[in-house]
Structures are given as structure tokens and as C-alpha cells.
Amino acid sequence: MADWLFENPTASSNGTMAVLDEASTETKGKSPESWLREFSVATGLPCLCLDRDLGCIVGQSHPEMLPFVSTELLQRLDEIESLEVRRVTEQLTTFAIPARANDRLIITGYVLSTRGARPAELLFSAVEADWGETRLNSWLSSIPVCDAKILQRLLDSVGREFHQQRREGELQLELNSLSQQIDYTYEEISLLHRLTRNLQLSRPSKELADMCVRGLYSLIECVGTVICIQDSSNEMHFLTQGRMPFDQSGLARLLARFEQHDWNKPLVKNKLQHTLLGADFPGLKNIVIVPIGEPQHRRGWIISTNLRGGRDFGTIEANLIASIATILGTHARNIELYDEHDDLLVGFVRSLVSTLDAKDPYTRGHSERVALVARCLGRQMQIDTNDLDDIYLSGLLHDIGKVGVDDRILAKPGQLTEEEFLQVQQHPMIGFQILQQLKSLQAILPGVRHHHEAFNGKGYPDKLKGDEIPLMARIIAVADSYDAMVSDRPYRKGMPLEKLEDIFRRGANEQWDPRVIDAFFVVKNEIQKLCESYSPKRGNLLREKQSSRSGIITGRTLLQR
Ligand SMILES: [Fe+2]
Structure with missing residues (x-):
């Protein structure tokens, strides 16, 4: 019932039932039939679904319902923006409401004013529908009997209930989203904190990279992540978590495809299934590639592929991977500088000691x-x-x-x-x-x-x-x-x-x-x-x-x- 929204502030304050938010993911997955059923159960009223564009009935809550829609309503379908309750005759009252905001579907229905009433409009409708007397009588005896004012209050009340449920649903979604964001941020900070605690130059690049690939894989929820990194002895290491849609030679081919990319920023590619790249690398749906180290001191690459849940890679994933790449690149460069400094110092002290020995x-x-x-x-x-x-x-x-x-x-x-x-x-x-x-x-x-x-x-x-x-x-x-x-x-x-x-x-x-x-x-x-x-x-x-x-x-x- 969270599908219903009373979005008009005026309507909310005066109790007029309004419509459903287009952005509701729950609603998008529901059919008009399910809205009709929910509405009918909540109100106890049989109802129909009208299509504004087609100008006809496209659904009904009860299979045996007499499909009556007043001519006046049919003529005003495009004008229905919120709940309307109209007393058509002494004996018949109708209601109508848009199914969703800016939607072409209208939910409508009717009630009798008194038990035993036989409104002429319904009799004509029964003839058009080729209903027999027995079927019509049975239907008339089952139609709810309700005063127009009471019907208005009933629908307003149900509307408020729907609105409340809708808001609770939205708030719950927001809460869940915030919780997920907080969880993610916490995990991200923990990973970065863990890495910065392990930046000693005594820690080999491969060991730090291994820590990174595990952390990234658990955080990003992708199918595969690989870090390839060259250590201080120029040995290349390929550290993989999960499943990658290509091997080491495939990775080389892939990187060659992006030689012209501006590597000052991460490369993010989504929806690759029907692209040439996707055809050349079967199973590759989306990918983030980030280099490790500056161009003149390139140390390797971090690549994540195929985000789970059919999602696309975005800024959050790319920025996290870029941060990790910066840490790895800086660490590798520091080791390089340390070694260079060391070589100089060793040479210097050797010279000094040799000089003394010679003297x-x-x-x-x-x-x-x-x-x-x-x-x-x-x-x-x-x-x-x-x-x-x-x-x-x-x-x-x-x-x-x-x-x-x-x-x-x-x-x-x-x-x-x-x-x-x-x-x-x-x-x-x-x-x-x-x-x-x-x-x-x-x-x-x-x-x-x-x-x-x-x-x-x-x-x-x-x-x-x-x-x-x-x-x-x-x-x-x-x-x-x-x-x-x-x-x-x-x-x-x-x-x-x-x-x-x-x-x-x-x-x-x-x-x-x-x-x-x-x-x-x-x-x-x-x-x-x-x-x-x-x-x-x-x-x-x-x-x-x-x-x-x-x-x-x-x-x-x-x-x-
Ligand atoms: Fe001395």
C-alpha cells in the first residue's frame, strides 16, 4: 500500500486523496490489477481501472463487476487530478482517482445510496453488457450502500493510511540507504586506515598490494579484482580476487586498447555486453582501470570488473580504487627513492672507509x-x-x-x-x-x-x-x-x-x-x-x-x- 502518495499539500490538508509517486520503485513493479485489488481490499469497494488515453476500462477488481462508468466521468478523464466523489443521481454515487502522479490510469467505482436501489444508469449498463436479470439483481445486492459524504470520508481515511504507509516505506528505504552508505564509508575508512598503518618501507609492495586487493574485493562487491604491480626488484605480481574475464595476456591486450586514455583519471566503462570491447572480452560487462604510480614511474594497475547486482561502476568505486592506487604508487616510489638514497650512502661510506684504509x-x-x-x-x-x-x-x-x-x-x-x-x-x-x-x-x-x-x-x-x-x-x-x-x-x-x-x-x-x-x-x-x-x-x-x-x-x- 506504500504505492499510494498524497502529494498535493492542499489535498493532504483537506483530505483529498491524490496520487502515486512515479519514482517509487515498488510501484513501478506493480500492475494496475494489483493496485485495484489493494484499493478494493482497503476500502471494501469494487473498482475499475480506466485508461485516459484509450478512454476505456483496462481492469477491474471483481470478475463479476458491472463495468459502469458515468458518461460525465468519461468526458472528464483528463481533468481528474485527485480524488473525486460525485453523486450522479439520488441512488448512485461514483468516485475516481489517478492511480499515480501524472499517470494515465484512473481508478474508479460506484456505490448505491440505499439498499434495493436500481439506478437507471446501471440498468442501461447491464443491458449493454448483455447481463441477464438474475445476474444484475445478484450484483446490485452485492454493491456497497453508502452516503456520498461517508464515502468521501472513507476514501480520505484510506488515503491517509496509504499516504502514511507510503511515507513509512520511503523513510525505511532512506534509512536502509543511509545505513548502507554508513557501512560502506566505515569499511572504506577502515581499509584506508589499515593500509596507512602498513606503509612501512620494510613492507614489500606485493604484500601491501595483496592487502589492497582483498580489501577492495570485499568492499566493492564486484566479480573480480586484480592488482598487477612491479616490486622493487622489477618482478611483476598479479594478485587476483574473484573471477576475472581475462587472463594476464588478455589484460595486456585490454590495456593496449586504452593506450590513448588520459590516465590522470580512472577509466570507467559500463554496459559493455553489446560493444566491440565486450565482444573481444566475453563476459566483460563493466570495468574500472586505474594506474599505479605516475606515468614516469608506472608501477602497475588496479582493475575491477563486473559489479554484482547488475549495477554500473560509478564515482564511488572509481575514487576508492584511485585512492588505493595512490597509496600503492606512493609506497612503491618511496621504496625506490629509499633504495636510490641507500646506494648513494653505501657508495659514500665505502669511499670513506677505503680512503682511511689506504691512508x-x-x-x-x-x-x-x-x-x-x-x-x-x-x-x-x-x-x-x-x-x-x-x-x-x-x-x-x-x-x-x-x-x-x-x-x-x-x-x-x-x-x-x-x-x-x-x-x-x-x-x-x-x-x-x-x-x-x-x-x-x-x-x-x-x-x-x-x-x-x-x-x-x-x-x-x-x-x-x-x-x-x-x-x-x-x-x-x-x-x-x-x-x-x-x-x-x-x-x-x-x-x-x-x-x-x-x-x-x-x-x-x-x-x-x-x-x-x-x-x-x-x-x-x-x-x-x-x-x-x-x-x-x-x-x-x-x-x-x-x-x-x-x-x-x-x-x-x-x-x-
Ligand atoms: Fe680515534
């Missing part, structure tokens, strides 16, 4: 051993993994300032003069000044600048004391001293471990941080093996490439874990 070949490998020992000490002191990476790198470059010290002083086998020693003491600050220009290496600067500070404040260059000295530097100081004392030099043999341990014990709290010395004694065997197994001939300890990105651009890709 002072006798201490070749010292930097790398200090880095290894420092990291071992840091791990024993339960320092965070990322900080251990910084300690390692700082150990690797701690003496880089020696490139600014006279070669003859560095290579001098005997005792240094005071002036020479002052020049050597410059190397932490020289190293600091070289590296401080590099944003990526900021985290390692404390180890470079302060690895010659002494715990009692008698070191250099800043004479820091105790905890004023950055922990990184206190750790590197122990690692540096260890390697310097145990390593052989052309002019002396390495110190026996027993003697070194004695020096460390005596120097704790004076030269070195006692907590680092404590850590040394716990892992001294591990450190000894580490240094004994290390050989510069095995090559540089710098890694070629780091498979897992920390997400922060530093020199961590240089690190051997």
Missing part, C-alpha cells in the same frame, strides 16, 4: 672490528636494535677524521711529539665536521666526536665526564681501545688478553664507563672470536643491499645484522 694500511680493518665489537657490547647492554645499527655505523666511521691528519704522523712508529699528538687529537672533530653535513648520518655523530672522551673528564675534544659522554661514544671507546691493544702493529705485538683485562679493570671509572667494561667481561670470549675470525681479505663488511627497510632513511642499509 693507514697498518690499521686496515680496525674500523670494521671496532664496529663489530661495539655492536656486540651494545647488544649485551640490551640496547635497541635500531640503536645498535647506529653504534655499528658510528664504529665504522669513528676515525674517519684521520683523513685530515698528516700521513707521516699516522705512520710514525715511535713516540709522538706533543705537537704531533695535538694534531692527532683533532681527528674526532675533523670526522664530526665531515659527517655533520650528511643528514642521513646525524645519529652516528656522537660516537665519532666523543669516542676519545674519558669517563673521568680527561679525554678530548670536549672533556665530557661520566654520563655527559653519549653512551654510543662510551661503548665505541671500549671497542676502540680493545682492538688497538690486542692488534699487532709493525712496531709491536698485540697485547696479551690477561694484560688487557687488567688494564680494563683498572681503567673502569677512570678511562671507561664501568658498565661497558662489565658488559665486556660478560662477552669477552664472543668478542675475541669475532675479531679472530675477521679478516680484511674477506672484503668489506658493508652490505650490498638491505632486504628489509627500517622505514627511516639512515645508513642502516650499510649494516650487517
